[in-house]
Amino acid sequence: xxxxxxxLRAFNHEEPDRVPLEGIAWGEWSYPFLxxxxxxxxxxxxxxxxxxxxxxELDLLAKMLGIDFRAVSSDPPTDFQRxxxxxxxxxxxxxxxxxxxxxxxxxxxxxxxxATRTQSRIVKHPLKEVDSLDEYAFPNAEAPGRFDTxxxxxxxxxxxxxxxxxxxxxxxxxxxxxxxGFEAMILDMQSNPSxxxxxxxxxxxxxxxxxxxxxEMGVDILCIADDVAMQTGLIxxxxxxxxxxxxxxxxxxxxxxxxxxxxxxxxxxxxxxxIPDLIExxxxxxxxxxxxCMDPVKIKExxxxxxxxxxxxxxxxxxxxxxxxDVRNEVKKRIATCGAGGGLIxxxSNQATIDVKLENxxxxxxxxxxxxxxxxxxARPALIPGKYQIAF
Amino acid sequence: xxxxxxxxxxxxxxxxxxGEIVRRDDENWEKCIFTLELxxxxxxxxxxxxxxxxxxxxxxxxxxxxxxxxxKLGIEKTLxxxxxxxxxxxxxxxxxxx
Numbered sequence: 001x002x003x004x005x006x007x008l009r010a011f012n013h014e015e016p017d018r019v020p021l022e023g024i025a026w027g028e029w030s031y032p033f034l035x036x037x038x039x040x041x042x043x044x045x046x047x048x049x050x051x052x053x054x055x056x057e058l059d060l061l062a063k064m065l066g067i068d069f070r071a072v073s074s075d076p077p078t079d080f081q082r083x084x085x086x087x088x089x090x091x092x093x094x095x096x097x098x099x100x101x102x103x104x105x106x107x108x109x110x111x112x113x114x115a116t117r118t119q120s121r122i123v124k125h126p127l128k129e130v131d132s133l134d135e136y137a138f139p140n141a142e143a144p145g146r147f148d149t150x151x152x153x154x155x156x157x158x159x160x161x162x163x164x165x166x167x168x169x170x171x172x173x174x175x176x177x178x179x180x181g182f183e184a185m186i187l188d189m190q191s192n193p194s195x196x197x198x199x200x201x202x203x204x205x206x207x208x209x210x211x212x213x214x215x216e217m218g219v220d221i222l223c224i225a226d227d228v229a230m231q232t233g234l235i236x237x238x239x240x241x242x243x244x245x246x247x248x249x250x251x252x253x254x255x256x257x258x259x260x261x262x263x264x265x266x267x268x269x270x271x272x273x274x275i276p277d278l279i280e281x282x283x284x285x286x287x288x289x290x291x292x293c294m295d296p297v298k299i300k301e302x303x304x305x306x307x308x309x310x311x312x313x314x315x316x317x318x319x320x321x322x323x324x325x326d327v328r329n330e331v332k333k334r335i336a337t338c339g340a341g342g343g344l345i346x347x348x349s350n351q352a353t354i355d356v357k358l359e360n361x362x363x364x365x366x367x368x369x370x371x372x373x374x375x376x377x378x379a380r381p382a383l384i385p386g387k388y389q390i391a392f
Numbered sequence: 393x394x395x396x397x398x399x400x401x402x403x404x405x406x407x408x409x410x411g412e413i414v415r416r417d418d419e420n421w422e423k424c425i426f427t428l429e430l431x432x433x434x435x436x437x438x439x440x441x442x443x444x445x446x447x448x449x450x451x452x453x454x455x456x457x458x459x460x461x462x463x464k465l466g467i468e469k470t471l472x473x474x475x476x477x478x479x480x481x482x483x484x485x486x487x488x489x490x
Contacts, residue, residue: 012436014399014470305468336460341467375424375455375462377472377487 003068007162008220011262011284011308013343019335019372020068020162021365022287022310022347026058028120030351031088034058037358055153065365070161072153072219073168074210076106078145089113090120092169105169106139109178118354125181133195138202141209147217154217164221164264165214171226172203172252173236173245189240196244204248208255215259222256222263223287224249229269231293238273250281257282264310268350269293279306287311288349291330300338309338310345313364319348320355327360331367339372346372397473398437398480402428402451404465414456421456426469428453430479434470443480451479454487 001009001017009016026034042064044057062070075081076094086093087103090111095103101113108126113119127136150165157163169175176199177185188196211222228235228245253263264285265278270293278286288311289296296312312334313319318326331346338344346368352361405427412423430449432442453475457463471479475488484490 009470012399012434012470013468014401014434340461340464341469371459373458375457376421377453377455377475 002159003161004159004220007068007345008262010342010345011221013305013308013341015340015342015374017374017376019339019368019374020345021066021368022069022345023058023062023065023067023071026088027351028089028091028093029118029353032118032354033352033356033361036354037356038352038361041358065362066369067365068162069164069221070153070157071164071166071223072150072157072214073166074141074146074213075149075168076146077140077143078148079143080106081145089117094168107169107175107179122178125177125179125184127179127199128181128184131195133198133202138206141206141213146210147213150214151217154219158218158220162221163219164223165211165219166223166225167207167210171224172200172207172248173226173228173241175203176200186236189236189244200244200248204251207252211252211256211261212259215256215261220262221285222261223266224252224263224283225266227269228267228274229271229293231269233270234273235269238277241274242277246277246281253282264308272299275299275303275307279303284308285310285345287345288315288347290314290316290349292316296334297337300343304338304341304343308343308345311347311349312338312344313346313348315348315350315352315356319352319360319364320357322360324359324363327363328367331364332371335368335372339374342374398440398476399434399473400430400442400446400471400476400479401432401434401468402430402471404467404469405429405450407463407465409457409463419458421458424455424457424463425452426455427451428469428471431468446479449479449490451488451490 006016006018007020010020038061039057042061044060059070076084081094084094084096090103092105092111095105098104098110102110102123104110109122110124111120112123114121127133130136154163180188180199214222228241256263262284263282264287265283266287268288268290272294275286285308289299289309291312291314296309300309313330318330334346335344346364348361348364408425410423410425414421428451430442430446430451433440453471471488475485478485478488
C-alpha cells in the first residue's frame with residue numbers, strides 16, 4: 001500500500017496498513033525549526049528559499065519521517081513574482097519589499113516581521129478605509145504563472161502520495177479581515193452586510209476558480225485553512241458564521257467534491273459548535289483538532305463516522321515541554337482511542353515552532369509508524385520499510 | 393488498486409483469538425477471526441447500494457492483530473476489494489467466509 005492509498009483510506013474511514021502521517025504545512029512559524037533544527041539533524045542541505053529547491057528538501061524530509069501527504073499551493077502570477085521576493089518568514093511569503101522587513105502581497109496586504117523575526121503581522125489592510133469595493137482590483141485566479149510550480153509538483157507526486165492543495169493563503173473569513181481589518185470586518189457584518197456579501201462573493205469566485213484548477217490537475221484534497229476559533233471558542237458567533245460563511249463554503253466544497261476531491265478544513269482552536277455544520281456542507285476531515293482545545297476522543301465518538309480527524313498531537317504542551325515518553329504515550333493513546341476503523345491522521349497539531357524538542361518531534365512519527373499499524377489480512381504483517389528509520 | 397474498487401463495510405460484533413501466532417521482527421501477530429455484520433459500501437464506492445440480501449449478513453474475516461486496540465469491537469471494519477468481490481459472488485475465500 002503506498003502513501004496515497006493509505007491516506008485516502010483514512011478519508012474514507014477505512015483501515016489502511018498504518019495510520020497515515022501528515023506534516024502540518026510548513027510555514028513561517030515552523031521555518032526556524034525547519035532550518036535550524038530539523039534539516040541539519042537529517043543532514044539535508046540548507047533550505048535555499050527557491051520554491052523547487054525548498055520542496056525537494058522537504059520531500060526528502062517527509063520521506064524520512066514517513067509523511068504520506070504532499071502539499072502544493074498556487075502562487076502569485078508571473079508578473080508579480082518578477083517584482084517580488086519569496087521570504088518564508090512571512091505568512092504569505094510572496095511580496096514586494098515596500099519597507100525594511102515589510103512585504104506587500106498581491107492583494108495589497110502589507111506584513112512586517114516582528115523584532116525576533118518569528119512572526120509577521122499585518123500593518124496595512126488595503127480595504128480598511130474604503131466605502132466601496134468598486135476601485136479595488138481583485139487578483140485574477142487564472143493569471144499566467146499561478147499554477148506553474150503546483151502542476152510540476154502534482155505531476156511528480158500524484159501517483160505515490162495524497163496531494164493536498166491550498167490557494168496560497170487563508171480561507172474566506174481570514175482573507176476578508178486581512179483585507180478589511182478585523183474590527184472593521186466585524187462591524188461590517190452587523191452594519192454593512194452588502195459590503196461584506198460583495199467582498200465574500202469576490203473571494204468565493206477566486207477560491208472556486210483555484211479549487212477547480214487543482215481538481216483538473218489531479219489534486220486529491222483541497223485544504224481550506226480558515227481560523228475561526230481561538231483557544232476557548234469561536235471568534236465570531238455561529239449565527240454570523242452561518243449567515244456569511246457557511247453558504248459560500250458549501251458552494252466551494254460542492255464544486256470541488258463534484259470533481260472527486262476531498263476537502264479538509266483547518267482551524268486552530270475550539271470550533272466544536274461548528275462541526276455539525278462542517279459535516280453538513282461536506283467537509284471530509286478536520287485539522288488540527290488541538291487536544292488543548294477540543295477532546296479528540298469526544299469528537300471521534302460524536303462525529304468520527306463522518307469526519308476524519310487530522311493532527312491531534314499537542315503542540316502547545318507535549319511537544320515543547322514533554323519528554324519523549326510523554327510524546328509516545330500521547331501518540332499511542334490517540335491511536336488506541338481514535339484509530340480503530342480508520343479516519344485518523346496523525347501529526348503535530350500545528351506548525352512546529354523553534355521551542356519544540358527535536359527528539360519529541362521525531363518521536364511522533366516513529367511512534368505512529370510502529371504503534372499505528374492496523375490489523376492486516378496478510379499472514380506477513382506489512383511493516384514500514386526500514387530505509388528511513390530514525391534512531392536517537 | 394483502483395480508487396473505485398468496491399469495498400464493503402461491516403460492524404465488528406465479535407472477535408475470536410485463534411492463538412495462531414506469526415512472528416515477525418520480534419513481534420507476535422495473532423490470527424483473529426472477526427464477525428462482522430455487513431452495513432454498506434464504503435463512502436467512495438461509486439453510487440452502489442449494498443444488496444438487500446447482504447445487508448445485515450454476518451461474515452467472518454481473518455485479521456492479524458498485535459496491539460490491544462486492534463481487538464476493538466463496535467467499529468466498522470472494511471473488507472478488502474477481493475474480499476468484497478468474494479462476498480458479492482457468494483464464494484468464500486481464505487480471509488472471508490460465513
